[in-house]
Every structure is written in structure tokens, then in C-alpha cells.
């Protein structure tokens with residue numbers, strides 16, 4: 426798995442912070458797509474890992490608390506419009522699969538779906554959930570990113586499977 430760090434991670438890093446990757450999360454009744462631009466890859470607790478940062482105001486947020494599994498879907502440049510849509514509309518008010526035409530595909534190790542169009546799919550399961558606390562963040566970051574609170578929460582996930590097209 427660690428060889429993946431050298432081959433897959435640079436391809437994903439190329440997409441962040443912009444145009445972003447699509448995280449697919451949810452449960453048996455509903456799944457949702459959200460564009461993410463902030464990711465960290467590495468190794469923790471002896472697992473190859475990926476950390477995502479999701480604000481508590483996102484519709485996607487409670488899904489991650491309810492079901493630890495999610496997929497990170499890396500799409501080619503031709504899907505820029507769809508990625509932008511998922512990063513500017515909330516699943517509270519629309520069905521992003523219907524609106525973008527993005528089609529789900531089954532994942533290998535988890536029940537949460539992947540995207541058929543993805544060039545790379547990373548299947549993940551959350552093993553740590555760490556909130557940012559106000560006193561831990563510099564005044565400059567506080568003022569720039571959190572004038573209204575609504576902090577990002579860090580979700581540390583182990584990587585269960587990586588699929589390349």
C-alpha cells in the first residue's frame with residue numbers, strides 16, 4: 426500500500442486545493458457529494474491514511490458522524506463544471522447526482538458508493554474525529570477562515586482500497 430503514496434498521491438495533490446475532489450458519503454437511504462479541496466495523506470496508527478476537513482454546517486457533516494465510510498473520487502478536467510456544482514450547492518436542497526448526471530458505482534470494501542466517472546477512487550473509513558478548538562488556531566487563521574465560528578472538523582480515515590481506471 427505504501428507504494429501508492431508515490432504514485433497515486435501526487436495525482437490527487439494535483440487536484441487540490443482546486444478544482445477539488447468529490448467526496449461521496451451517506452447511508453442506505455441517501456448519499457451525497459461534496460467538493461473538498463483540503464486533504465492530507467500520510468500514515469497514522471499503522472494505517473495509510475487520509476484526513477479530510479469538513480465544516481459542521483455542511484449537509485455532508487452528520488453523514489460522516491453516522492457512517493464512518495466515504496469515498497474520495499478524483500475526476501478529470503472535463504468534469505470541472507460538476508465539481509464546481511457540488512462545491513457550491515448543498516445536498517439539503519438538491520440531489521447532486523440528478524443535477525450533475527454523475528453516476529454511482531459500487532465500491533469494493535465499503536457499502537458507500539463511488540463515482541463511475543472517477544479516474545481514482547479511494548475508499549476510506551474514519552478512525553478519528555478531531556474538532557478544531559478556537560484556542561488552537563492562530564488569530565490570523567481565525568480571522569481569515571472562522572469569523573463566524575463554523576470550524577472545520579478533522580476526519581482521519583484509514584485507506585481501505587484504491588482503484589485506478
Ligand SMILES: Cc1cc2nc3c(=O)[nH]c(=O)nc-3n(C[C@H](O)[C@H](O)[C@H](O)COP(=O)(O)O)c2cc1C
Pocket residue numbers: 442443444445457458459460461462463464478479480482483484485486508509511512513514515516517577
Ligand atoms: C474547490 C472547492 C473546495 C472546497 N473544499 C472544502 C473543504 O475542504 N471542506 C469543506 O467543508 N467545504 C469545502 N468546500 C465547500 C463545499 O463543497 C460546499 O459548501 C458544498 O456546497 C457543501 O455541500 P453539502 O452541504 O451538500 O455538504 C469546497 C468548495 C470548493 C468549490
